[in-house]
Amino acid sequence: RAMDIPTTPLPDGTPIPVLGAGTWGYAEDPGRRRDEIASLHAALDEGLTLVDTAEMYADGGAQELVGEALDGRRDEAFVVDKVLPSDASRRGTVEACERALRRLRTDRIDLYLLHWRGRYPLSETVEAFTELVDTGRIRRWGVSNLDVDEMQQLAGTAVATDQILYNLTRRGPEFDLLPWAAEQGLPVMAYSPIEQGRLLGDPTLREIADRHGATPAQVAIAWVLRRPGTIAIPKASTPARMAENRGALDVTLTDDDLATLDAAFPPPDRKRRLEIL
Numbered sequence: 259r260a261m262d263i264p265t266t267p268l269p270d271g272t273p274i275p276v277l278g279a280g281t282w283g284y285a286e287d288p289g290r291r292r293d294e295i296a297s298l299h300a301a302l303d304e305g306l307t308l309v310d311t312a313e314m315y316a317d318g319g320a321q322e323l324v325g326e327a328l329d330g331r332r333d334e335a336f337v338v339d340k341v342l343p344s345d346a347s348r349r350g351t352v353e354a355c356e357r358a359l360r361r362l363r364t365d366r367i368d369l370y371l372l373h374w375r376g377r378y379p380l381s382e383t384v385e386a387f388t389e390l391v392d393t394g395r396i397r398r399w400g401v402s403n404l405d406v407d408e409m410q411q412l413a414g415t416a417v418a419t420d421q422i423l424y425n426l427t428r429r430g431p432e433f434d435l436l437p438w439a440a441e442q443g444l445p446v447m448a449y450s451p452i453e454q455g456r457l458l459g460d461p462t463l464r465e466i467a468d469r470h471g472a473t474p475a476q477v478a479i480a481w482v483l484r485r486p487g488t489i490a491i492p493k494a495s496t497p498a499r500m501a502e503n504r505g506a507l508d509v510t511l512t513d514d515d516l517a518t519l520d521a522a523f524p525p526p527d528r529k530r531r532l533e534i535l
């Protein structure tokens with residue numbers, strides 16, 4: 259089934275799946291651990307091989323949980339991890355990566371991101387990322403939560419993606435950031451594609467879901483994925499939900515659906531600062 263997942267190329271040409279699995283909120287409650295690990299196994303089984311984590315999540319606990327889930331299956335996965343801005347100095351970035359590798363029980367991270375912009379100059383973090391690529395500890399690097407002005411500063415570098423808040427209720431990036439990234443051949447990773455669950459009760463989503471015999475979560479994810487070069491990383495904590503979210507790939511929204519959604523969730527008509535969760 260892994261073959262069924264569409265991919266999009268990274269700037270270096272490597273294809274990555276357009277749908278993956280988030281892990282924010284994992285490893286907070288020991289009572290949920292078994293389900294969370296089972297969810298990641300289900301994700302791999304469903305072909306959702308891109309796993310998104312960060313040192314921030316459960317203070318390293320999510321990285322450890324991912325490491326446990328991927329034990330023996332590391333080669334099936336594409337691991338995305340993030341360094342905290344407070345660690346993102348020249349030296350701190352390298353140290354954070356080494357901690358991450360230990361917790362993830364692996365010898366390399368496929369894509370390592372700066373979680374958001376902090377006090378260290380971007381150039382320092384990029385130098386550290388470059389060293390980590392050169393020594394094979396990360397395959398490539400990117401950023402998260404950077405608006406178009408800051409992305410422009412990175413033009414000409416090896417930046418591989420910008421991971422941003424993008425869903426039906428957060429369409430600001432359509433005005434400038436998404437067109438700019440498309441022009442650069444840069445895929446964008448959309449986080450919180452179902453607005454952390456807040457989108458699920460929306461009546462318009464429900465109506466469109468009913469037309470397709472789908473669920474609101476699937477429609478919200480399918481909507482994000484309608485744009486080429488966009489990767490969605492919904493988070494789910496049960497195998498059943500993981501399979502449901504994978505089903506978003508089977509939902510093709512019609513022009514009619516898209517017009518209905520535009521009326522309920524209008525696209526931006528001016529610049530809005532990039533929002534962050």
Ligand code: NDP
Pocket residue numbers: 279280281282283310311373402403421422448449450451452453454455458475476491492493494495496499500502503535
């Ligand atoms: P999502 O939009 O993915 O929503 C997750 C919530 O929706 C959870 O409460 C989950 O419940 C619920 N849910 C998921 N699938 C379904 C379903 N099919 N039916 C009903 N409920 C469902 O929000 P996130 O903020 O978690 O974003 C996804 C990922 O993006 C994060 O986990 C993280 O990896 C990344 N992220 C990155 C950020 C950054 O700054 N770079 C910021 C925020 C997120 P349950 O878990 O109980 O199953």
